[in-house]
Structure formats: C-alpha cells, structure tokens
Amino acid sequence: MTAFAAPIASDMIGTRLASRADLTGFLTQLSDEIGADSYMLVAIIHDEERNDARIVASNWLYDAIELIGKHLIAALAHGPLxxxxxxxxxxxxxxxxxxxxxxxxxxxxxxxxxxxxAELYSLRLDVGRQRLFLLFSAAEAGNIQQDALNRAQLKCCYALSQVPQLLATAALQDPLSDRERECLFWVSEGKTTEEVAVILGVSANTVNSYITHAIQKFSASNRAMAIATAIRSGII
Known part of the structure; x- marks a missing residue:
C-alpha cells in the first residue's frame, strides 16, 4: 500500500491550479494519462423544478452537450455506475x-x-464539503485504462481541494431557476412581493417561495445578500 501511495502523493503535491486555464490543462493531461478522449467535470443541481448538470469544465463538443441534454448528463454523472x-x-x-x-x-x-x-466512466469527487462528478469517455470501448482511474480520481480530488474559490465560482455560476432569477431581478429593481406577483402572474406566496429558494442556494442570510451575490456573479 505504501509503495503505491507514495508516487500518487508526489504527483498531487506538484499540481497547482490557479485559473480555469490550469483546470483545463490538468483535466486534459489526466485524460491523456488514462486513454480517455473526453472529460467533463459536473456539479449536479437538485431542486423541486429540475435535476440537471452544471458543467464546470469540459472538452465535449457544444453540439454533443446540446443534443444529449443536461438532464441526461446529470443522470450519467450521478447514476448507479x-x-x-x-x-x-x-x-x-x-x-x-x-x-x-x-x-x-x-x-x-x-x-x-x-x-x-462509446465508453464512459463516472467518478465521484469528494472535495471538502462539495461533491462533484468527473466523466471520462472514449470513442472506442476498451480504450480507457480502468486500472488508472482510481489514481486519476485521487489526483483530481486533491488538486480541486486546493482551489475552493475557483471551484465554487465555476460550479455555482448560476444555480437559480428561471423563476428564482426573475424574482430576484424584480426585487432588485425595487418591486414589492405583491408587484412581482402581478408581473409574473403568480401568487405572492409563490414569489416568496422562489426568493427563499434563491437565498438558500446562495447561502445568504436575507434578500439583500442574495441580490448582492447574484449581481456580483453576473446572474441578474
């Protein structure tokens, strides 16, 4: 066990991710090491309206993502395999x-x-309190070196644990549903709950519910803090 762990630790200590470009380079190198053609680092969004994927980093073709859809990507990332x-x-x-x-x-x-x-592996990554999923895929079945995947998984967990802010910014860029975003926008414009309800054609209780969900997703303590976070992130 010691002989196996030592080289992994040495590799991981040398991994430093200071930017999104570093993250892309790291995942590309990791893919090459295991024989994968493609990678996708995913955070899963769960709420009462949707269950889909927040893509943190990927080299999949845009058309492939659009055709497959984020709901299916979420199922692949967080599935029984x-x-x-x-x-x-x-x-x-x-x-x-x-x-x-x-x-x-x-x-x-x-x-x-x-x-x-044609061949796809999904690896769960436990990074501090955050749980992410890393998909490796290849155009031909059998190309990915299965025995190298655990090593890649450990290296990725270690490297990502060193950059919580970079990771949080990428993974939580826009965690809101369309309705939650609309409600925060109108409140930021000075509208009351009742006025937002009229604008969106829903009840005041529904508006309050959307705003509460947005506050929780941003780990904010009140509406003002949630709005400030959304504005700083470019979400509204």
Missing amino acids: TSPPGNRPRALVASHAETAAGLLNGEEAKLLDVLGH
Whole structure:
C-alpha cells in the first residue's frame, strides 16, 4: 500500500491550479494519462423544478452537450455506475443495452456512441464539503485504462481541494431557476412581493417561495445578500 501511495502523493503535491486555464490543462493531461478522449467535470443541481448538470469544465463538443441534454448528463454523472473514491470504476458501454439499462434508452445510447462517447466512466469527487462528478469517455470501448482511474480520481480530488474559490465560482455560476432569477431581478429593481406577483402572474406566496429558494442556494442570510451575490456573479 505504501509503495503505491507514495508516487500518487508526489504527483498531487506538484499540481497547482490557479485559473480555469490550469483546470483545463490538468483535466486534459489526466485524460491523456488514462486513454480517455473526453472529460467533463459536473456539479449536479437538485431542486423541486429540475435535476440537471452544471458543467464546470469540459472538452465535449457544444453540439454533443446540446443534443444529449443536461438532464441526461446529470443522470450519467450521478447514476448507479458512478464510482465513489476507493471503489473499482465500472464502464457504461453505449452499445451494450444490458450495461446501459436503467440509464439510457436505445436512442440515447446510439446518440452517445455516434457522438464519440462509446465508453464512459463516472467518478465521484469528494472535495471538502462539495461533491462533484468527473466523466471520462472514449470513442472506442476498451480504450480507457480502468486500472488508472482510481489514481486519476485521487489526483483530481486533491488538486480541486486546493482551489475552493475557483471551484465554487465555476460550479455555482448560476444555480437559480428561471423563476428564482426573475424574482430576484424584480426585487432588485425595487418591486414589492405583491408587484412581482402581478408581473409574473403568480401568487405572492409563490414569489416568496422562489426568493427563499434563491437565498438558500446562495447561502445568504436575507434578500439583500442574495441580490448582492447574484449581481456580483453576473446572474441578474
């Protein structure tokens, strides 16, 4: 165990991520080391309105992301084949219906294959209190070195734990639903709850509920703090 852990620790200590460009370079290098063609670092958004993916960093083609959709990406990232740290990763092979059962229908599996993601692994990353997911994929099944994935997972957890602010900015760039964003915007414009309700065609209680959700997502203590955070982040 000691002989295996030492080189990993040495590699990780040398990893320093000071910018989004550093993060891109790090994930690209990690992909090369394990034989993957593509990577995607994902945070999952869960609330009463949606369950989709917040993409932190990725080299997937834009068209592939749009065609597959963030809801399916979230299901792939946080699905039954996702491997927590220390567990042996399991592959999702798009061409094998029995492997993809419960995650993909036939059309979705074919789409993944055609878009160059024939083989896909999902790794859970525990980074401080934050949980992220890292997808590695290859155009041909069998290209990814399964035995190298645990090492890559540990390196990624370590490197990301050193940059909590960079990670938080990227992952939580816009955690709000459309309605939550609209409510915060109108309140920031000086509208009362009742006025916002009239503008959006909903009840005052519904407006208050949306604003409460926005406050919670920003870990703010009140409306003013949530609005300030949203403005600083460019969300409203």
